[in-house]
Amino acid sequence: MEETRQNILRIAGELNHSPNLRARGLKLSRSFLIGMAVPNISKSFYADVVQGTEECLKDYGYGLILCNIVTRQSADRYLSMLRTQGVDGIISCAEIEYGWDGHLRTLAGEGTPVVMINDRVAGVDGPVVYVDQVKGGYLATKCLLDAGHRRVLFIGRSRGYINLERKKGYRQALEEAGIKPDGSLCISFDNWDEEFDAFISGLTNHQQAPTAAFIPSDLAAVKFINRLQSCGYRVPDDFSVVGFDDLSSLQWFIPGLTTIRQQKKEMGFYAAQLLLARLKGEKTEDVLLDVELVERNTVCKDKNGGTSYE
Amino acid sequence: MEETRQNILRIAGELNHSPNLRARGLKLSRSFLIGMAVPNISKSFYADVVQGTEECLKDYGYGLILCNIVTRQSADRYLSMLRTQGVDGIISCAEIEYGWDGHLRTLAGEGTPVVMINDRVAGVDGPVVYVDQVKGGYLATKCLLDAGHRRVLFIGRSRGYINLERKKGYRQALEEAGIKPDGSLCISFDNWDEEFDAFISGLTNHQQAPTAAFIPSDLAAVKFINRLQSCGYRVPDDFSVVGFDDLSSLQWFIPGLTTIRQQKKEMGFYAAQLLLARLKGEKTEDVLLDVELVERNTVCKDKNGGTSYE
DNA sequence: CTGAAAGCGCTAACAG
DNA sequence: CTGTTAGCGCTTTCAG
Numbered sequence: 001m002e003e004t005r006q007n008i009l010r011i012a013g014e015l016n017h018s019p020n021l022r023a024r025g026l027k028l029s030r031s032f033l034i035g036m037a038v039p040n041i042s043k044s045f046y047a048d049v050v051q052g053t054e055e056c057l058k059d060y061g062y063g064l065i066l067c068n069i070v071t072r073q074s075a076d077r078y079l080s081m082l083r084t085q086g087v088d089g090i091i092s093c094a095e096i097e098y099g100w101d102g103h104l105r106t107l108a109g110e111g112t113p114v115v116m117i118n119d120r121v122a123g124v125d126g127p128v129v130y131v132d133q134v135k136g137g138y139l140a141t142k143c144l145l146d147a148g149h150r151r152v153l154f155i156g157r158s159r160g161y162i163n164l165e166r167k168k169g170y171r172q173a174l175e176e177a178g179i180k181p182d183g184s185l186c187i188s189f190d191n192w193d194e195e196f197d198a199f200i201s202g203l204t205n206h207q208q209a210p211t212a213a214f215i216p217s218d219l220a221a222v223k224f225i226n227r228l229q230s231c232g233y234r235v236p237d238d239f240s241v242v243g244f245d246d247l248s249s250l251q252w253f254i255p256g257l258t259t260i261r262q263q264k265k266e267m268g269f270y271a272a273q274l275l276l277a278r279l280k281g282e283k284t285e286d287v288l289l290d291v292e293l294v295e296r297n298t299v300c301k302d303k304n305g306g307t308s309y310e
Numbered sequence: 311m312e313e314t315r316q317n318i319l320r321i322a323g324e325l326n327h328s329p330n331l332r333a334r335g336l337k338l339s340r341s342f343l344i345g346m347a348v349p350n351i352s353k354s355f356y357a358d359v360v361q362g363t364e365e366c367l368k369d370y371g372y373g374l375i376l377c378n379i380v381t382r383q384s385a386d387r388y389l390s391m392l393r394t395q396g397v398d399g400i401i402s403c404a405e406i407e408y409g410w411d412g413h414l415r416t417l418a419g420e421g422t423p424v425v426m427i428n429d430r431v432a433g434v435d436g437p438v439v440y441v442d443q444v445k446g447g448y449l450a451t452k453c454l455l456d457a458g459h460r461r462v463l464f465i466g467r468s469r470g471y472i473n474l475e476r477k478k479g480y481r482q483a484l485e486e487a488g489i490k491p492d493g494s495l496c497i498s499f500d501n502w503d504e505e506f507d508a509f510i511s512g513l514t515n516h517q518q519a520p521t522a523a524f525i526p527s528d529l530a531a532v533k534f535i536n537r538l539q540s541c542g543y544r545v546p547d548d549f550s551v552v553g554f555d556d557l558s559s560l561q562w563f564i565p566g567l568t569t570i571r572q573q574k575k576e577m578g579f580y581a582a583q584l585l586l587a588r589l590k591g592e593k594t595e596d597v598l599l600d601v602e603l604v605e606r607n608t609v610c611k612d613k614n615g616g617t618s619y620e
Numbered sequence: 621c622t623g624a625a626a627g628c629g630c631t632a633a634c635a636g
Numbered sequence: 637c638t639g640t641t642a643g644c645g646c647t648t649t650c651a652g
Binding site for chain 3: 329333
């Protein structure tokens with residue numbers, strides 16, 4: 001009893017002695033480490049998500065090992081690193097390529113708890129933090145429709161879970177407004193330099209040219225606006241656009257992009273909470289995060305778009 | 311011999327057995343973990359630096375623990391986490407606040423190898439990866455001077471190693487052009503909303519008003535341009551500006567920002583290499599990274615700025 | 621209720 | 637040159 005007290009005092013005296021997590025982990029077969037896989041930390045979107053995760057984990061003494069999957073080789077390396085480091089769990093974002101899905105299945109199959117963000121990887125058990133992509137697409141399109149636009153483009157790829165969902169929302173809004181879907185309004189630019197010029201000449205020459213676009217990615221939207229402006233178009237006066245993401249890095253972009261806000265940090269935060277709950281053996285359920293429209297200055301509210309025919 | 315062969319075969323058979331790093335680390339007293347401290351991963355600048363570090367480390371089997379120091383509390387938590395996890399080394403960026411300097415001194419004092427980025431923390435031994443900030447400030451200012459501007463603002467705080475160095479370069483360029491330094495041209499906005507209006511009225515009312523500004527931060531530069539434009543000024547026609555950083559997130563900003571490019575990923579990469587070398591017991595030296603001017607569209611080359619008096 | 625001891629999975633030193 | 641063993645620092649179990 002008194003010895004114990006002395007021990008405590010001695011420890012307090014040494015002050016800088018922290019228990020060795022390696023030994024502790026060896027005994028407990030835990031590492032107090034969580035792996036977080038992202039497609040690219042340099043995209044401000046994922047930096048925000050990571051920050052959210054990290055904010056939650058650090059309060060519970062868990063370290064976050066960042067896994068930036070940018071090549072097939074990095075995917076392989078992280079597979080083995082997560083294994084050898086013996087992480088206690090993994091948070092994995094959607095949109096990761098380079099065979100990561102298979103690696104995640106392997107890891108999950110070996111018993112590592114996994115939480116997914118934005119989409120489920122087939123064959124991997126675990127909760128996922130979803131975002132209401134459909135609602136986002138719906139709100140974005142409705143905003144354009146409400147401003148009087150009738151021929152609204154969807155500019156983006158039509159594959160991948162996320163884009164598909166957003167497109168679903170786009171169609172929903174159109175339908176609700178009684179507008180017949182027109183396949184020719186759904187386009188994407190694989191090669192901007194070549195295809196954008198063709199697009200522009202189409203815009204000027206056709207009478208029933210589109211007057212607005214929903215572009216399910218802020219980065220693409222900003223690029224689009226940039227090109228439009230260098231072709232002499234004014235945004236939103238001549239053409240309206242709504243993006244998706246609400247990237248903070250675009251804060252000072254002019255004109256301010258009307259877009260759909262996602263709860264980026266929350267995404268990471270909730271994923272971390274789910275994982276922690278799972279580690280404690282608690283039951284977990286998928287989380288669905290809401291989105292909202294952020295109105296700035298890329299939607300022309302006053303007129304029905306140049307050649308609209310309402 | 312034959313048993314060994316069988317062992318190898320069995321291992322190959324099991325295939326998914328990876329040696330337990332915890333046990334290995336316990337024996338070797340190493341963790342194969344590196345801590346990386348940044349002021350804010352959500353700033354695209356640091357995301358790039360982290361990506362560079364991570365790219366190097368993963369090839370050597372080291373995991374990267376991200377330490378995002380955004381509050382005093384997070385600084386404290388990471389101090390103890392880095393200790394308990396027993397990281398093999400630490401890479402620490404400049405501009406971290408919340409008492410981190412002291413924590414880093416503590417950790418270094420306990421024997422953890424440290425590599426610093428952008429500035430040395432007093433009392434911490436270890437190599438640092440520097441950027442030629444003075445040259446950057448010089449190139450930025452010279453670019454404005456070469457375009458004919460004579461009254462060039464320096465907009466930014468006059469404290470902190472990095473800003474001070476950039477300002478040094480600004481003064482150097484001025485001096486070289488035979489322009490007397492004018493303290494009133496060095497300003498900073500503590501509260502944009504209030505002070506910017508005052509600044510603008512000064513701009514319109516004075517005959518010898520400045521015609522250009524070097525703003526040693528892209529984010530601030532873009533904000534400045536944004537404000538300028540909403541006051542009816544055109545950039546670069548009415549006012550020229552040069553930033554610093556060359557943030558990729560500003561890629562589509564209009565007008566394209568003329569700025570100083572820093573080698574962001576390289577910064578992180580070299581820091582990792584220095585740390586690895588240190589862990590191997592090799593001798594290390596500071597690294598100085600070069601910068602370059604990236605000319606885009608925020609400097610008016612044709613005229614000497616509205617009210618210039620050359 | 622306190623104190624000793626076994627063992628987590630590995631490596632390095634040592635004996636055979 | 638191969639095979640055995642001690643022990644890294646902790647936790648947990650078990651004996652005192």
